[in-house]
Amino acid sequence: MARFIFVTGGVVSSLGKGLLSASLAALLQARGYKCRIRKFDPYLNVDPGTMSPYQHGEVYVTDDGAETDLDLGHYERFSGVSAKQSDNVTTGRIYRDIIAKERRGDYLGATVQVVPHVTNAIKEFALTDTDGLDFVICEIGGTVGDIESLPFIEALRQLRNDLGRGNTVSVHTTLVPWIKAAGELKTKPTQHSVREISSLGVQPDVLLCRAEMPIPDSDKAKIAQFCNVPKSAVIEALDARSIYDVPLQYHREGLDDEVLAAFGITDAPRPDLARWDEIMDRLDHPEGEVTIGVVGKYVGLPDAYKSLREALVHGGIANRVKVNIKWVDAELFEQADANLATELEPMHAILVPGGFGERGSEGKIASVKFARERKVPFFGICLGMQMACIEGARNTAGIADASTTEFGDTPEPVVGLITEWMSPEGIQARAAGGDLGGTMRLGAYEATLGGNSRVAQIYGSTTISERHRHRYEVNSHYMAPLEKGGLVFSGMSPDGRLPEIVERPDHPWFIGVQFHPELKSRPFEPHPLFASFIEAAVQQSRLV
Incomplete structure (x- = not known):
């Protein structure tokens, strides 16, 4: 039977529960254990698919088409295990399913309540699809004390009783703030947070304490005494120089040893962390550096492009170079006094990422034109590919009015709403006026590549599978004039x-893709497109 590790957070948000869960999975895998990580999100949205990137960051998409929390990206990047739809659940999804059952009469007239119906649904989610696993790590979103998270904490309490204390461990993340005026760290917020979760029936076994300064042994002893844990289970978590150093840092602090000890496992094999040492060696000792200009719409919040940023870093790891990312607001290039050359000439490569809506679109098109004319390596992803096609239609195919129906009516719809497509389940159809949530072309789909194409050389194959998230497609009726203009x-x-x-065969590196390759990139297995893109940027850096 799988053992369960529950990760909770207190005091403040953004303490790194997702990275903790991902790092712990990596450390347990390094010892030979099989792990899966799950995320419980307390918000009432069914999934983050309709949420603004400014509200929630990026939407991470799984192979089976689930729109999920961005933490699942961390889980995949650190563990290498592809997430599933069953690895992320929200309060909204749970309530939707319960209400649907109530309307059908499935509860046979019973009064539907948070306990037991909601908590049972949460427990069922946690326990599903765990065969063959050694550990299931469950991250509870939000902060202990929030009204929204109470049903999840109650379900956690019940699970610890249902499964037996020897089969569950609770890891609680807290903040140990540095008070500059006093010149000391304060342990009281951690004490209050542990008291709060303990009052709900969950006693933490291990504490991960985020701090800006090293925590003295005396403070660790104080935390241990007041929080009812061994001193060795008070794990210090300082800021890391890279997120990929976090597993190594947590191992040095003894996190995985303490978690295993809490399970009563004392004979576990030592972890093989060679690949994480290699990753950090490449990050710490680069043999050069490149600057990538990312011209996007949501650049004010880097989490909106979390997987993209990490995939660029992975491309740097593959080429042993440091990747500097310059975030450029596409709207800047739509102003009357805009100067593309000033902003983009220092870049060794230009990337236009995905997005939704018209804002900033003309700035993205101008960036594509700059990259095409100046022979700067260009990578367009999802909407970025569509903007590359519109730019090509306007400037190399003679279709001056080329645009997309996403932005309104147009006489030349080079990009339009996709109304049906073939999936493994059969033909999928969508209506223009339908719901927004969950109605895009989502998940992994195969593509066939031209045998002599650059992308076939990069992939080393003519058949690939990549993850999609979009509802507009390049109109195939425009393929002939676009190819005549040099866009193959x-x-x-x-x-x-x-x-x-x-792609443009007459260009050093010009590729646009409708899918999101950044979602399948790993630090120890960089995506081939990103590795090749950064290689092209390295070559460009030698020309300037």
Whole structure:
């Protein structure tokens, strides 16, 4: 039977529960254990698919088409285990399912309540699909004390009783703040946080204490005494120089040893952390550096492009170079006094990422034109590919009015709403006026690549599978004039109906993809497109 590790947080948000969960999974895997990580989100949205990136950061998409919390990206990048729809649940999804059952009469007239119906649904989610696993790590979103998280904490308490204390461990993250005026760390917020979760029936076994300064042994002893844990279970968590150093840092502090000890496991094999040492060696000792200009819409919140940022770092790891990312607001290039050259000339490569809506679109198109004309390596992802096609239509194919129906009516819809597509389950159809949530082309789909194309060389294959999240597609009726203008469609859906990849053979590196390759990149297995893109940037850096 799988053992369960529950990760909770207190005092403040953003203490790094997601990185803790991902790092702990990596450390347990390094000892030979099989792990899966799950995220419980207390908000009432069914999923984050309709939430603004400014509210929630990026939406992470799984192979099976789930729109999930960005923490699942951390889970995949650190563990290498592909997440599933069953690895993320929200309060909204739980209540939706319970209310649907109540309307059908499934509860046979019973009064539907938080306990037991909601808590049972949470427990069922935690226990589903765990065969063959050694550990299941469950991260509870939010902060202990929030009204929204109370049903999850109650379900956690019940699970600890249901499964037996020897089969569950609670890891609680807290803040040990540094008070500059007093010149000392304060342990009281941690004490209050542990008291809060203990009052709800969950006694933490291990404490991960975030701090800006090293925590003295005397303070660790004080925390241990007042929080009812061994001193060795008070784990110090200082800021790391890279998120990929976190597993190594936590191992040095004894996190994995303490978690295993809490389970009564004292004979676990030592972890093999060679690949994490190699990653950090490449990050700490680069043999050069490049600057990538990311021209996007949500650059004010880097979490909106979390996976993209990490995939660029992975490309740097593959080429042993430091990647400097310059976030550029696409709207800057729509102003009358805009100077693209001033902003983009220092860049060794330009990337236009995905997004939704018209704002900043003309700035993205101008960036594509700059990259095409100046022969700067260019990478367009999702909307970025569509903007590359519109730029090509306007400036190399002679279609001056080219645009997308996403931004309104247009006489030349080079990009339009996709109304049906083939999936493993059969034909999927969507209506223009339908719901927004969960109605896009989501998840992993195959594509067929041209045998002589650059992308086929990069992938080393003519058949690939990549994750999608979009509801607009390049209109295949415009393929002929676009190809005449030099933009080659080098990747198509297997049925030949949906364009997946475009490239310019007369350009050093110019590729646009309809999917999101950043979602499948790992630090120890960089995505081939990002590795090749950064390699092209390195070559460009030697020319300037």
